[in-house]
Structure formats: C-alpha cells, structure tokens
Amino acid sequence: MILSWPxxxxxxxxxxxxxxxxxxxxxxxxLFQFLDYGDRLTITPDSSGEIRLLTPxxxxxxxxxxxxxxxxxxxxxxxxxxxxxxxxxxxIAIDKVLPMGGGLGGGSSNAATxxxxxxxxxxxxxxxxxxxxxxxxxxxxxxxxxxxxAAFAEGIGEALQPASPAEKWYLVAHPGVSIATPAVFNDEAxxxxxxxxxxxxxxxxxxxxxxxxxxxxxxxxxxxxVSWLLEYAPSRLTGTGACVFAEFDTESAAREVLAMAPKExxxxxxxxxxxxxLHQILNGSFA
Ligand SMILES: C[C@](O)(CO)[C@H](O)COP(=O)(O)OP(=O)(O)OC[C@H]1O[C@@H](n2ccc(N)nc2=O)[C@H](O)[C@@H]1O
Ligand SMILES: Nc1ncnc2c1ncn2[C@@H]1O[C@H](COP(=O)(O)OP(=O)(O)OP(=O)(O)O)[C@@H](O)[C@H]1O
Numbered sequence: 001m002i003l004s005w006p007x008x009x010x011x012x013x014x015x016x017x018x019x020x021x022x023x024x025x026x027x028x029x030x031l032f033q034f035l036d037y038g039d040r041l042t043i044t045p046d047s048s049g050e051i052r053l054l055t056p057x058x059x060x061x062x063x064x065x066x067x068x069x070x071x072x073x074x075x076x077x078x079x080x081x082x083x084x085x086x087x088x089x090x091x092i093a094i095d096k097v098l099p100m101g102g103g104l105g106g107g108s109s110n111a112a113t114x115x116x117x118x119x120x121x122x123x124x125x126x127x128x129x130x131x132x133x134x135x136x137x138x139x140x141x142x143x144x145x146x147x148x149x150a151a152f153a154e155g156i157g158e159a160l161q162p163a164s165p166a167e168k169w170y171l172v173a174h175p176g177v178s179i180a181t182p183a184v185f186n187d188e189a190x191x192x193x194x195x196x197x198x199x200x201x202x203x204x205x206x207x208x209x210x211x212x213x214x215x216x217x218x219x220x221x222x223x224x225x226v227s228w229l230l231e232y233a234p235s236r237l238t239g240t241g242a243c244v245f246a247e248f249d250t251e252s253a254a255r256e257v258l259a260m261a262p263k264e265x266x267x268x269x270x271x272x273x274x275x276x277x278l279h280q281i282l283n284g285s286f287a
Contacts, residue, residue, distance in 0.1 A: 008038035037270035048089035070111035101178035103239030112145030148279030175221035
C-alpha cells in the first residue's frame with residue numbers, strides 16, 4: 001500500500017490574462033509544468049470515519065486547510081454515490097516545504113494529492129475527470145494536479161489540453177514576501193486584454209507572465225530578484241508570485257547561480273517534469 005505521496009510544485013511557464021468574468025474571476029491562458037520537488041503527504045487509511053490532520057499548517061486552521069477540505073469533500077461525494085466503505089477515515093501528515101503564497105500551487109497540490117490518494121486507498125474508483133471537477137471547487141489550480149500531465153490551460157485554469165514543453169532545470173527563488181493571489185487579480189493596473197491565441201502560436205513566442213509588471217511594481221523585492229536573475233538566464237514570475245524562476249539546460253548551471261544569490265533569497269533547484277511525480281508513483285494504474 002502506498003502511504004507516502006508527493007504533492008509537487010507547479011510553474012506557470014507563461015500566463016496571459018484575456019478577460020474578467022462577471023463573477024470577478026479571470027480568464028487565462030497558461031502553460032503548467034510540474035517540478036520534481038514539493039511537499040510529501042503521509043496518508044494512512046483507517047476505519048475511524050474521520051479525517052485527522054496530524055501536522056497543522058502554521059497560520060491555517062484545520063477546517064480551512066485544503067488537505068482537510070479535500071478529504072471531507074471526497075468523503076461527502078463518495079457517500080452520495082454509495083461508494084464510500086463503511087467507517088472509511090484517514091490520518092494525514094504533511095512535510096511542508098513549499099512556501100505559501102509563492103505561486104507554486106502548494107495548497108492546490110496538497111488538495112489534489114489527497115483526492116487522488118484517498119480515491120486509490122479507499123478504492124472509490126472515481127474517474128480523474130470527476131476528481132478534477134471536485135478539485136475545481138477547492139481552487140483553480142487543483143484540476144491540473146489531479147490530471148497529472150503538463151498542460152495548456154484556459155478558462156479560469158480548468159480547461160486543460162496536455163502539453164509537452166521542454167523539461168528544463170529551474171532555479172526557483174523566493175524573495176521573502178508572501179503575495180495573496182486576490183490582491184494581484186484585483187489590482188486596477190493589471191492588464192486583462194491580452195488577445196486569445198492558439199496554443200501552437202503561444203508555444204512559438206517568447207514566454208511572458210501578465211501579472212509580472214504589477215507584482216514588480218508593488219513588491220521591490222520581486223523586482224530586484226527578477227532583475228538579478230535576468231543577468232544569468234531567462235527568468236519570470238510564476239502565477240501571481242512571489243516566486244520567480246530562471247531556466248537552465250543543466251542542473252549544475254542552475255546550482256552555480258543559486259550559490260551566488262543574495263542571502264535574503266531562499267531558493268532551490270528542480271527539474272521541470274511533464275508527468276507529475278504523484279502520477280509517476282501510481283505507475284500508470286490511474287487513467
Ligand atoms: C494564478 C494561478 O496560480 C495560475 O495558475 C491560479 O489561477 C490561481 O489559482 P488558485 O490560487 O487556486 O486560486 P483560487 O483559490 O481559485 O482563487 C483565489 C482568488 O484569485 C482570483 N482568481 C483566481 C483564479 C482566476 N482564474 N481568476 C481570479 O480572479 C479570485 O479573486 C479568487 O478569489
Ligand atoms: N494545505 C495548505 N497548504 C498551503 N496553503 C493552504 C493550505 N490549505 C489552505 N491554504 C491557504 O491557501 C493559501 C494559498 O496557498 P498556496 O500555497 O496554494 O499559494 P500559492 O502557491 O500562491 O498558490 P497559487 O499558485 O495557486 O496562487 C495560503 O495562504 C493558505 O491560507
């Protein structure tokens with residue numbers, strides 16, 4: 001039985017904002033790729049009928065934790081369909097390494113891992129489409145983590161087409177500030193009128209993130225970090241920040257630059273992967 005489950009980070013290799021919907025959410029065109037780096041969840045199924053989180057996440061009450069919310073949502077939906085084994089429960093522990101509010105999708109990835117793992121451990125046999133649809137209620141980034149393949153996403157991030165961008169090495173750097181996603185989306189200076197383009201056209205153009213200008217303007221730390229990284233490699237913001245990534249062809253080139261980073265910058269080096277580490281461990285048993 002698999003008990004230790006990866007919850008990888010994602011990067012938005014590009015991110016364009018093409019409009020604002022009447023409910024306030026934004027239509028995007030973005031390219032997601034996973035990193036071979038992230039949190040780890042230990043998930044042990046039991047017959048307590050309850051979900052217990054053994055390791056609270058600092059600053060996040062358990063009731064709001066996406067881990068607990070994902071497990072309870074799955075429990076509820078499976079029970080509605082008479083798929084939930086009697087007294088099904090689980091204890092969950094997390095080894096959290098991804099920064100919160102970092103644009104690396106940590107919370108969404110945690111939620112997706114819980115959905116995929118408990119579907120497997122409780123033998124619910126729900127399809128990945130069904131889990132992705134459930135995940136969307138928890139966050140716009142959850143579906144891509146559930147599906148587990150690098151993807152071009154449209155809509156608010158839920159309309160996915162598998163993609164296979166080059167699997168580069170990345171230096172991911174955190175400038176030491178946390179950025180709330182809604183603050184960026186609500187900024188009046190954000191451009192929301194990038195024309196909708198075909199995926200094939202976007203893959204040929206230099207990659208860009210429409211949130212970057214606003215975030216660099218509001219956060220001097222991000223601005224300085226992007227300027228510094230650009231001296232060494234193509235570099236951009238991921239999601240709505242705060243993390244920034246620089247791309248390299250080799251691990252050693254990325255590590256060399258990390259070694260020179262200013263001391264207030266926390267960073268790591270990881271490989272971009274088109275199949276999520278979560279799905280790699282399921283070994284193709286989940287379609
Ligand atoms: C920026 C991205 O990280 C790109 O991958 C995601 O679109 C954000 O995904 P997320 O963090 O899972 O975001 P959610 O928890 O769904 O939404 C947080 C808030 O961000 C804003 N939001 C989010 C996604 C989106 N397409 N348009 C938005 O305007 C909304 O104000 C929303 O209330
Ligand atoms: N298990 C969890 N891990 C991290 N954050 C969580 C979790 N559960 C709830 N949250 C809440 O979600 C917020 C966003 O966290 P997350 O790590 O997903 O940010 P992010 O990396 O900026 O994501 P995105 O790229 O989707 O914008 C946190 O500030 C926190 O309040």
